[in-house]
Every structure is written in structure tokens, then in C-alpha cells.
Amino acid sequence: MARPTPLSGFPEWLPAGRIVEQHVLDTLRRTFELHGFAGIETRAVEPLSELLRKGETSKEVYVLRRLQAEADDAAAVDDNTLGLHFDLTVPFARYVLENAGQLSFPFRRYQIQKVWRGERPQDGRFREFYQADIDVVGAGELPYHVEVELPLVISEALGALPIPPVRILVNNRKVAEGFYRGVGLDDVEAVLRSIDKLDKIGPAKVAALLQEEAGATPDQAAACVALAGISGSDARVAEQVVRLAKQHGAHSDLLDSGLAELVALVEEAAAVAPGVLVADLRIARGLDYYTGSVYETVLVGHEALGSICSGGRYDELASDGANTFPGVGLSIGVSRLVSRLLGEHLVGASRSVPSAVLVAVTSEQTRSASVRAAAALRARGIPVEVAPSAAKFGKQIRHADRRGIPFVWFPGVDGASDEVKDIRSGEQATADASAWEPPSADRWPTVTATEG
Amino acid sequence: MARPTPLSGFPEWLPAGRIVEQHVLDTLRRTFELHGFAGIETRAVEPLSELLRKGETSKEVYVLRRLQAEADDAAAVDDNTLGLHFDLTVPFARYVLENAGQLSFPFRRYQIQKVWRGERPQDGRFREFYQADIDVVGAGELPYHVEVELPLVISEALGALPIPPVRILVNNRKVAEGFYRGVGLDDVEAVLRSIDKLDKIGPAKVAALLQEEAGATPDQAAACVALAGISGSDARVAEQVVRLAKQHGAHSDLLDSGLAELVALVEEAAAVAPGVLVADLRIARGLDYYTGSVYETVLVGHEALGSICSGGRYDELASDGANTFPGVGLSIGVSRLVSRLLGEHLVGASRSVPSAVLVAVTSEQTRSASVRAAAALRARGIPVEVAPSAAKFGKQIRHADRRGIPFVWFPGVDGASDEVKDIRSGEQATADASAWEPPSADRWPTVTATEG
Numbered sequence: 001m002a003r004p005t006p007l008s009g010f011p012e013w014l015p016a017g018r019i020v021e022q023h024v025l026d027t028l029r030r031t032f033e034l035h036g037f038a039g040i041e042t043r044a045v046e047p048l049s050e051l052l053r054k055g056e057t058s059k060e061v062y063v064l065r066r067l068q069a070e071a072d073d074a075a076a077v078d079d080n081t082l083g084l085h086f087d088l089t090v091p092f093a094r095y096v097l098e099n100a101g102q103l104s105f106p107f108r109r110y111q112i113q114k115v116w117r118g119e120r121p122q123d124g125r126f127r128e129f130y131q132a133d134i135d136v137v138g139a140g141e142l143p144y145h146v147e148v149e150l151p152l153v154i155s156e157a158l159g160a161l162p163i164p165p166v167r168i169l170v171n172n173r174k175v176a177e178g179f180y181r182g183v184g185l186d187d188v189e190a191v192l193r194s195i196d197k198l199d200k201i202g203p204a205k206v207a208a209l210l211q212e213e214a215g216a217t218p219d220q221a222a223a224c225v226a227l228a229g230i231s232g233s234d235a236r237v238a239e240q241v242v243r244l245a246k247q248h249g250a251h252s253d254l255l256d257s258g259l260a261e262l263v264a265l266v267e268e269a270a271a272v273a274p275g276v277l278v279a280d281l282r283i284a285r286g287l288d289y290y291t292g293s294v295y296e297t298v299l300v301g302h303e304a305l306g307s308i309c310s311g312g313r314y315d316e317l318a319s320d321g322a323n324t325f326p327g328v329g330l331s332i333g334v335s336r337l338v339s340r341l342l343g344e345h346l347v348g349a350s351r352s353v354p355s356a357v358l359v360a361v362t363s364e365q366t367r368s369a370s371v372r373a374a375a376a377l378r379a380r381g382i383p384v385e386v387a388p389s390a391a392k393f394g395k396q397i398r399h400a401d402r403r404g405i406p407f408v409w410f411p412g413v414d415g416a417s418d419e420v421k422d423i424r425s426g427e428q429a430t431a432d433a434s435a436w437e438p439p440s441a442d443r444w445p446t447v448t449a450t451e452g
Numbered sequence: 453m454a455r456p457t458p459l460s461g462f463p464e465w466l467p468a469g470r471i472v473e474q475h476v477l478d479t480l481r482r483t484f485e486l487h488g489f490a491g492i493e494t495r496a497v498e499p500l501s502e503l504l505r506k507g508e509t510s511k512e513v514y515v516l517r518r519l520q521a522e523a524d525d526a527a528a529v530d531d532n533t534l535g536l537h538f539d540l541t542v543p544f545a546r547y548v549l550e551n552a553g554q555l556s557f558p559f560r561r562y563q564i565q566k567v568w569r570g571e572r573p574q575d576g577r578f579r580e581f582y583q584a585d586i587d588v589v590g591a592g593e594l595p596y597h598v599e600v601e602l603p604l605v606i607s608e609a610l611g612a613l614p615i616p617p618v619r620i621l622v623n624n625r626k627v628a629e630g631f632y633r634g635v636g637l638d639d640v641e642a643v644l645r646s647i648d649k650l651d652k653i654g655p656a657k658v659a660a661l662l663q664e665e666a667g668a669t670p671d672q673a674a675a676c677v678a679l680a681g682i683s684g685s686d687a688r689v690a691e692q693v694v695r696l697a698k699q700h701g702a703h704s705d706l707l708d709s710g711l712a713e714l715v716a717l718v719e720e721a722a723a724v725a726p727g728v729l730v731a732d733l734r735i736a737r738g739l740d741y742y743t744g745s746v747y748e749t750v751l752v753g754h755e756a757l758g759s760i761c762s763g764g765r766y767d768e769l770a771s772d773g774a775n776t777f778p779g780v781g782l783s784i785g786v787s788r789l790v791s792r793l794l795g796e797h798l799v800g801a802s803r804s805v806p807s808a809v810l811v812a813v814t815s816e817q818t819r820s821a822s823v824r825a826a827a828a829l830r831a832r833g834i835p836v837e838v839a840p841s842a843a844k845f846g847k848q849i850r851h852a853d854r855r856g857i858p859f860v861w862f863p864g865v866d867g868a869s870d871e872v873k874d875i876r877s878g879e880q881a882t883a884d885a886s887a888w889e890p891p892s893a894d895r896w897p898t899v900t901a902t903e904g
Contacts, residue, residue: 003772004502004550007534010495012547014554015561018492033896034830036807036837040470043462043580044496044566048519050456060519066570067500067513067535082459083519095464098456102466104854106840108805109467114496118518128495143841145819268820272827320455353560355488367597368720375724378486385488388558389595402556444485 009119009127011339019349021130021338023447024161025112028132028332031157032110037134040109042091044116049079050094051086060086060117084116088133088331093318096137096325105139105325106146112334126335135329137317142326144261147293147313148268150328154297154309155269155276162347162449163337166308168276169231169296170265171283173312174258175241176227182250183223189288190214195228196284203229223248231280233270238263241281258292265293291315295330299337308337350446351404354383356438357420358400359409361390369411373418376433377409382443384409397423406442409433461571461579463791471801473582473790475899476613477564480584480784483609484562489586492561494543496568501531502546503538506741512538512569536568540585540783545770548589548777557591557777558598564786581787589769589779596713598780599745599765600720606749606761606782607721607728614799614901615789618760620728621683621748622717623735625764626710627693628679634702635675641740642666647680648736655681675700683732685722690715693733710744717745743767747782751789760789802898803856806835808890809872810852811861813842821863825870828885829861834895836861849875858894861885 006012013021029039051061061083085091088111096103112132119125134153136146151168158166177188185191194209201209203225210221223244230240238259245255262279269277286294290312297309311330318325341347359374361367367390374384385405387396393410400408401423409431410419420436421428458464465473481491503513513535537543540563548555564584571577586605588598603620610618628647629640637643646661653661655677662673675696682692690711697707714731721729738746742764749761763782770777793799809829811822819842826836837857839848845862852860852875861883862871872888873880 003552004546006550007495007497007499010497012493012495014551015490015492018490021493022491033806034833034835036805036835038467038470038805039474040467041464041473043459043464044568045459045462045580047459062516063519064514064516064536064570066572067515067529068570077519084516094456098458099466100455104804104851108837116496118516118520120518128497138840145816146840149823149838271820272823352556353488353490354485364597368723371601371724381486383486383488385560386601388590388598399556 009125011126011129011335013338013342014352016349016352017338017342019352019445020342020347020447021334023349024334024338024341025130025132027160028157028334029110029112031153031160032132032134035108035153035156037108037110037153040092040095040111041113042085042088042095042111044084044114045082046085046091046094047079048077048081048083051083051090053090060119062116062118086117087115088113088131089135089317089329092133092135093325097318097320100139100320100323100325105137106142107137108134109137110134126339129333129335130338132332132334133329135317135327137325137327139323139325142328144292146328147261148265150311150330151265151277151293151295152269152272154295154330154332155273158297158309158332159273159276162447163299163341164302164346165300166276166297167278167300168309169278169280169283169298170262171279171281171287171294172258172262172265173287173291173294174254175262175281176258176284176287178252178255178258179227179241179245179250180224182245182252182255183220183248184250185214185216185220185224187214191216191224192284192287195224195282198225198228198282198284219248223250228282228284231278231282233266233275233278235263235267237266237279237281261292286310286312289314293328299340302340305336305340308333345450347447348450350448351406352445353385353403353405354445355385355403355405356382356442356444357384357407357409358396358405359384359386359411360393360396361387362411362413363390366411366413369413373409373411373433377436380437382438397421404445407438461577463578463581463787465790465794466804468801468804469790469794471804471897472794472799472899473786475801476786476790476793477582477584479612480609480786481562481564483605483612484584484586487560487605487608489560489562489605492544492547492563493565494537494540494547494563496536496566497534498537498543498546499531500529500533500535503535503542505542512571514568514570538569539567540565540583541587541769541781544585544587545777549770549772552591552772552775552777558588558594559590560586560588562586578787578791581785582790584784584786585781587769587779587781589777591775591777594778594780596744599713600717602763602780602782603717603729603745603747604721604724606747606784607725610749610761610784611725611728614899615751615793616754616798617752618728618749619730619752620761621730621732621735621750622714623731623733623739623746624710624714625739625743625746626706627714627733628710628736628739630704630707630710631679631693631697631702632676634697634704634707635672635700636702637666637668637672637676639666643668643676644736644739647676647734650677650680650734650736671700675702680734680736683730683734685718685727685730687715687719689718689731689733713744738762738764741766745780751792754792757788757792760785797902799899800902802900803858804897805837805855805857806897807837807855807857808834808894808896809836809859809861810848810855810857811836811838811863812845812848813839814863814865815842818863818865821865825861825863825885829888832889834890849873856897859890
């Protein structure tokens with residue numbers, strides 16, 4: 001069998017890289033749990049009817065069929081056909097409806113799973129990747145303060161990682177819609193689509209686009225482009241927007257209510273996590289389906305990577321006729337982040353295996369003494385492996401060194417004491433397997449930002 | 453949208469059930485890491501050519517295609533078609549070959565992931581489930597002692613779970629093959645296929661089958677059936693086999709070498725974990741591809757559930773022409789186990805959310821005081837959530853009670869001290885959020901075996 005080659009779009013890591021990814025996943029999970037989010041997992045598949053409820057995403061779905069399905073059925077696709085989920089929101093909405101009677105609302109959940117998108121291979125995008133989502137969903141109603149709480153949980157979770165600082169950019173659907181309608185533009189979605197192109201084509205071309213696509217006058221287009229230029233972390237954002245609205249003769253209760261929410265959000269956030277949350281009225285992505293706050297998150301110094309965590313407030317995650325479930329949610333693109341961290345060597349693991357100690361084997365006849373020493377260390381929570389063969393000690397030390405294992409343990413022979421060697425310093429001392437402790441920093445692999 | 457219904461074969465749990473599953477996964481992971489196994493994850497998909505290398509399993513594969521693939525391609529299946537992995541061994545073998553140059557051998561890895569099997573829905577089998585695998589793989593060679601070590605790691609991992617005790621049944625390909633050839637039966641696979649039916653059809657019908665399918669004489673058939681009846685945990689197993697072989701005029705060096713291994717295995721295991729490992733010569737499943745020890749694991753009192761952990765020694769996990777990679781591996785069927793634990797209420801979680809404390813909100817105007825108290829508790833690693841609304845305290849206490857949250861925290865108003873109430877006992881006392889600690893058993897949800 002020839003050496004296999006990687007599949008484009010399906011990232012995999014060597015053991016040391018997986019330690020980094022696992023550290024990211026563990027850290028996110030711990031922060032979410034400290035905030036009382038319950039973990040759930042949903043199956044990887046949903047019926048196509050569920051996946052295509054919002055039509056637009058259909059192009060990215062992988063559909064499944066059993067290899068041994070009858071030939072007639074092989075190419076058939078109907079509503080019951082199963083597809084792999086492409087995000088965690090669609091399955092969560094289904095889970096909430098399916099289990100509504102057994103869940104307590106507001107329901108706080110986190111969900112960390114892989115998702116799949118049937119991208120064309122040549123796009124160079126991920127086709128399999130981890131997402132880490134938090135949502136709070138209410139039955140019928142959900143108070144505004146959840147829109148303040150959730151980006152702060154994300155800020156804390158990302159802040160606990162060995163990564164550059166993040167900046168969470170927030171906007172509010174009510175501000176955008178209130179302003180556009182205030183200046184006389186009622187096709188809000190068309191305006192948003194144009195504004196969303198600002199980074200790509202610049203303000204002049206967006207102003208032209210607004211006139212072509214959203215029926216704006218030059219003055220209306222200028223107002224929208226000017227709105228998108230406003231950002232900040234305090235009440236001055238609202239003052240600027242109000243001034244701009246007045247200049248263009250706009251007034252709207254919706255705008256006022258949105259501005260009050262937006263200012264409350266950035267000011268409350270600034271008290272808890274100064275400088276992390278910034279109101280940025282250029283954010284348009286997602287405003288077509290979110291109904292209140294909307295969030296995007298950039299890694300400072302790596303803005304070109306795009307948003308690593310997005311989300312917002314939605315008034316209807318799901319509805320079964322009798323009940324409607326509003327929510328606020330954010331989703332971290334874990335694989336995109338980890339791939340960048342590993343690809344640019346921004347973080348590293350202290351070793352490639354869990355073991356803090358390799359127990360040497362003096363001879364195969366005395367392997368059981370090594371196994372006993374290992375068990376004694378392990379009983380106190382120290383990760384340990386036993387050397388695979390009774391090779392010369394120099395070779396056994398190299399075995400540890402290659403894996404980054406810091407300590408080699410030598411069981412005493414014929415009544416002699418055990419000894420332990422720190423192979424980094426070369427220091428060796430007698431030790432008792434039922435009492436010895438490694439320095440706490442050496443017990444488990446650590447993941448840290450690398451210098452430079 | 454109507455209330456969705458579960459998909460047969462794709463298990464999902466409510467939050468309390470997920471806490472149980474997560475506890476099982478965490479416990480397995482911790483034990484594997486204490487033994488120095490490095491965690492890896494492989495992508496969910498493999499090319500069909502890889503999945504079908506052992507032809508037989510083809511019936512269980514789910515193949516993927518992009519929903520938007522051109523119609524011509526929709527029904528086409530070739531070697532490059534992607535399928536979901538149906539176990540973790542095939543992807544691990546591919547991973548080892550792909551990364552052999554960057555791995556250190558012997559390579560100890562664990563892998564905990566979902567796998568998928570395209571079973572017919574009416575079979576009522578799992579179509580998506582968790583497996584937790586450990587393997588040690590060598591480059592070119594792998595010493596026998598790994599065959600002793602791995603079932604002991606599994607015994608320790610399963611022993612750390614709140615489940616009934618397990619029994620690991622072991623056999624050895626060399627014993628079976630050596631004995632069959634010794635009595636004159638060279639079609640070893642045919643003999644194994646018949647012996648594998650013992651539990652289902654009984655010894656008389658197996659003896660008949662051996663004559664029909666493996667060309668055995670009545671005496672040879674009786675010898676094979678008698679061999680399958682031998683079990684035990686010490687050297688007497690070997691004595692019985694040797695006596696039986698003599699009765700049937702059989703001698704074989706392979707048999708002798710297999711018996712020496714099998715006895716060494718159960719005796720060494722008995723010294724570490726008395727009563728867990730039992731030699732059972734009826735075990736035939738897997739002996740067609742394993743080359744040394746083979747393992748099956750039953751939950752005592754739940755034997756009808758079948759094996760919850762199986763594996764063995766294989767001389768060629770993978771080969772790239774230049775190198776051959778022998779290994780020893782075991783795979784735990786986690787979902788089968790968890791499904792049984794939850795379905796029969798054998799274990800339970802102490803609550804359905806991570807939170808140990810609900811911080812009450814006196815009024816929406818003082819919510820920030822509640823948020824600050826929560827942050828102070830959380831800073832010391834206590835999972836906390838803040839009440840969603842400033843309802844009457846009775847209602848806020850019911851909110852905690854419904855989720856099993858043991859403590860409700862009342863922030864002091866107007867300079868008064870904070871107070872904390874254990875809602876199980878009703879006891880309430882003043883407390884300081886920067887110092888108070890819950891009893892350690894209450895800090896995180898616990899998972900325990902239920903009475904009866």
C-alpha cells in the first residue's frame with residue numbers, strides 16, 4: 001500500500017498539534033461550564049428537509065446514502081435523505097423543538113462538535129471543522145441582558161487561550177434598520193448586502209451599488225456609507241449616529257431603541273472587559289436574519305483571518321406553532337483558529353505525549369518492578385509510561401527525549417533505591433515512587449504562546 | 453414546524469444523560485493519558501478504496517456526495533468517493549502510514565470519536581456511536597508484553613466508571629490454530645466460523661457444522677468443541693489443553709507457544725487485577741484476523757449486551773512495502789455501554805447543569821451586583837449562573853431546584869451581607885463571594901451508580 005496523502009479540506013494534526021487543539025477545546029468547555037452552560041451533542045446528520053429550511057445553504061451539504069442501497073435509490077434525494085450538519089444551529093433548533101417538554105427554559109447550552117460543508121475541493125476551504133457554540137434560548141421571551149452576557153462569556157473563553165487578544169465588534173439590527181428606514185430606504189436587506197461589500201470594494205463603489213441595488217439617492221447612499229464609518233466603545237457612538245441621522249432628516253423610534261441597547265452593551269462590557277467590545281456600524285453580515293445585537297470577532301494582528309466567532313440575537317430560533325423560541329448565540333470557528341495557531345507556530349505544546357515520566361526497564365526479567373513503580377506514580381495522578389524494551393539506558397533516555405518526556409525513572413535493583421533523572425538538566429536523585437511529585441508545570445503537557 | 457421525532461439508530465441524550473456520557477468519555481481519556489497514550493483525531497471520512505480494503509464491511513458504509521454535484525456524478529461511486537469511517541482502526545492505519553516519518557515508535561495512541569455504519573433502519577442497531585480505542589503500534593516489531601499491558605489499561609479504565617464489574621475474556625490465535633492443525637484440521641478459518649456459533653446453536657450443532665463445513669471427523673469435531681469448553685485464570689488452563697491435545701494425538705509447537713503466552717497473560721493480570729482477565733477458549737470472533745491474543749469484555753450481570761470492548765494482536769496493522777506495523781489494540785463501544793446505563797437507570801447525574809450556584813437577582817437595577825458576585829465565585833472555579841429575571845425569590849429558587857442546582861446566592865442590598873442558601877436543607881447563612889466554597893462533592897455534577 002502506497003503512502004496515503006492528506007485530503008484537502010479535512011485537517012488532521014500530529015500528536016503535539018492535537019494537544020494544542022484539545023487544550024483549546026478543554027479551555028472553551030471549562031469556561032462555558034463555569035458559566036452554567038449545559039453541554040449537549042446532537043447526531044451528525046439531519047434530514048435534508050431540516051437542513052434546507054433556509055434554502056441558501058443547500059450548496060454546502062454532504063448527503064449520505066448507504067453503499068448497499070438499491071441502485072434505484074442510489075441517486076434519489078428526497079426530504080428524508082440524511083445530510084451531515086453544516087453548523088450547530090440547525091440541529092440545536094431541532095433538538096429544542098424535539099425535547100422542549102423536557103428542557104427548562106431559558107436553556108443555556110454549549111455544543112462543541114465537528115460540522116461538514118460540501119465545498120468544492122478547489123476552494124481550499126475546510127470541509128470538516130470544529131465549531132464551539134453557546135446559546136441561551138427562551139420559551140416565548142428572552143431578556144435583553146443575555147445579549148450583553150454572551151459576548152462577555154466568549155471574551156472570557158477566548159481570553160483564557162494562549163492567543164493574541166481578540167476584539168468583538170458589535171452592531172444592532174435595530175440601529176441599521178432604523179437608520180435606513182429613517183433616511184427613506186425601506187429595502188433593508190438590499191442596503192445590508194451592499195454595505196457588507198465595504199471591505200472588499202471600498203466606500204465609493206458601495207455608494208454606487210446602493211444607488212443601483214437599493215434605489216438610494218446619492219444623499220441616502222452617502223448617509224449609509226457614513227453610518228458604516230462610525231465605531232467606538234461608549235455613548236459617543238450614539239451621539240455620532242444621532243447627529244448623522246439629523247443631518248439627513250432621519251428620525252426613527254427603532255433607531256433610538258437600538259442605539260440605547262448598543263450603548264448599554266458596550267458600556268457594560270467596558271466595565272467588565274475594557275477594550276474588548278467595540279460598536280462597529282460597518283458589521284452587516286448576519287443582520288439579515290439576526291433581530292438585535294450581532295457580533296463578529298477578530299484576532300488582533302490577524303484581522304485578515306476574518307471572524308473567528310460570530311453570532312447574534314434571533315427572535316425565532318425555532319417555532320412549533322404553539323411556542324416560539326428566541327435566543328442569543330455565538331459560534332467559535334475552532335479549526336480556523338487552531339489551524340492558524342499551528343500553521344504560524346504561534347503556540348506550542350511542551351511535549352507530544354501525556355507522559356511526565358518514562359520508567360526504564362533494567363531487564364525483561366525485572367519488567368514487573370518497572371510496572372509497579374509506574375502504577376505507584378500513576379496512582380497519584382502522574383502520567384507515566386514504561387519503556388518498551390530493556391535497551392541500554394542511553395537508548396531509553398533517547399526514547400523519552402524524542403517525545404519530550406522530562407523524567408526517566410530507574411527502579412532500584414537488588415534492594416537499591418529507585419532514582420529519577422530530569423533529562424533536561426541531567427540531575428539525578430534517589431526517589432520513592434509512592435511519594436515523589438514532578439514540578440506541577442511538568443505533570444501534564446502545557447500549551448503556551450511561543451516567543452516571537 | 454411540527455415537533456421532530458428521533459431518528460432510529462442515532463442516539464441523543466438530554467443534558468443529564470450527556471453529563472453521564474461526558475463523564476464516561478472523560479474518565480476513559482484520563483486513564484489512557486495516565487498510561488501515556490497520546491490522543492489523536494482523524495477526519496470522519498476516508499476514500500472508499502481505504503474503507504473497502506477488507507471487502508466484507510462494505511455493506512455498512514455511508515458514502516457521501518455533495519448535494520450540488522453534477523447529476524452525472526451523483527450516482528457514481530469510485531475509489532475516490534468519500535465514506536464515513538465505520539471504525540477507528542482503518543483511519544488509524546492510514547494515519548500511521550501517512551505520518552510514519554513524524555511519529556515515534558512504538559506509538560501509543562488513544563482515539564475517542566464517533567463512527568457510522570449504514571445499517572438498515574429496521575435492524576434497530578446504532579448507526580452513529582462513540583468508540584474509544586487504544587493501540588500500541590510498532591515499526592517492524594512489537595514485544596509480547598504489550599498484549600498483557602493493554603487489557604489491564606482497559607480494566608483500569610472501565611473499573612474507574614460507576615458501572616458493574618467487567619470480565620475480560622482472552623484467547624490466543626496460536627492456541628486455536630495450533631490445536632486445530634495438531635488434530636489435523638488445516639482450514640482454521642472454517643473451524644473458527646463454526647466455533648463462533650457455539651452460543652447461538654449449542655455444541656451438538658457446532659459439532660455437526662464442523663463436519664459439514666470444516667471437513668472434520670466426529671473425533672476432530674469433538675476435540676474442537678471440548679477445547680472451546682476450557683476456561684480459567686491460571687496454568688491449569690494449559691494443563692487441560694495439553695491433556696486434551698494428547699487424547700487426540702495432537703502436538704504442535706505453535707500450540708505450546710500460544711499456551712505459554714496465554715498463561716503468562718492471565719497470571720500476570722491476576723497479580724494486578726485479580727479475577728478480571730479469564731482465559732476462555734470459546735472466544736473465536738476476530739481470531740481470523742488477529743494473530744496473537746484476542747479479547748472480549750462483558751459487563752458482569754449484563755452478558756446479553758455482548759462485548760463492550762474487543763480487540764487483539766495483529767501483525768500487520770498497515771504496511772507500505774518498506775515497513776510493516778504490528779500492533780495491539782482494544783476498542784470500547786461507548787454508546788452501547790452508555791445507552792444501557794441510561795436506559796436501565798443504572799447511573800445518574802447529580803444535576804442537569806454544571807452550575808453549583810444560582811445567583812439571585814433582587815431587581816433588574818441591581819443585576820450588576822449579581823453579575824459581580826457570580827464572577828467572584830467563578831474566579832475560584834465554582835460554576836455559577838445568574839438568574840434570568842428578577843422574579844420573586846420563590847420563583848428563582850424553583851428555577852434552581854428544577855435544574856438540581858444546590859445553592860442560591862442572594863447578593864446583599866444596601867450594604868447588607870450576601871447570603872447563600874442550600875435549597876436542599878433550607879439552611880441559609882451570610883457568606884462572602886470572594887471566600888465561600890461549596891462542599892467539594894457539590895462543585896461539579898457527579899455521576900454515580902444508582903441504588904437497586
